[in-house]
Amino acid sequence: INRFDYDGDYGTVLNRFLIQAAIGYPLTVHGTGGQTRAFIHIRDSVRCIELALNAPPRAGDRVEIFNQMT
Numbered sequence: 001i002n003r004f005d006y007d008g009d010y011g012t013v014l015n016r017f018l019i020q021a022a023i024g025y026p027l028t029v030h031g032t033g034g035q036t037r038a039f040i041h042i043r044d045s046v047r048c049i050e051l052a053l054n055a056p057p058r059a060g061d062r063v064e065i066f067n068q069m070t
Contacts, residue, residue, distance in 0.1 A: 014045055 017027050048066055057064060 012045075014042075 019025075020027050052066055
């Protein structure tokens with residue numbers, strides 16, 4: 001089982017924007033839009049997704065969480 005979090009608690013803004021764009025929903029900025037967070041270059045985010053896709057878990061493996069900041 002794989003997870004692609006897109007909610008406000010676990011998902012990143014990139015994940016949320018991807019889901020919203022995929023279903024034709026307007027991109028939503030929460031709050032004032034002035035929050036600051038750690039930034040991840042888009043190439044690094046794409047590389048993380050690429051690594052996950054190229055190394056799928058075997059049946060029965062535990063869920064592996066990829067933290068792009070570490």
